[in-house]
Amino acid sequence: MKLYHNIMEDLVEEYYDDVASRQNICTCERCRNDTIALALSMLPAHYAVTNVGNKLSKLNSLRRQAATDLQAAMFRSIDIVAAAPRHDDDEFLVPVEE
Ligand SMILES: [Zn+2]
DSSP states (O other): OOOEEEHHHHHHHHHHHHHHHHSOOOOSHHHHHHHHHHHHHHSOOOEEEOOHHHHHHHHHHHHHHTHHHHHHHHHHHHHHHHHSOOTTOOOOOOOOOO
């Protein structure tokens, strides 16, 4: 059974949703996924085996450690996606299996 997970994904998703609620950017599914994928590619993965109890404390400590890098990666990604949004592409996308 797979118990490990890249908790940077949780932080990037959380941060994207926070920024998107305050900025005037396209938040369609394609742009959201493109922006999050780009930002994650710019950031180091941070894998952890977490249970419900310690997930919050791991997230909080990584959130503090990675704040500056997370912000830089997010704003770069938002700019890149805004400059060339792919929401009109017909490219077939396969959902990631969890
Ligand atoms: Zn869009």
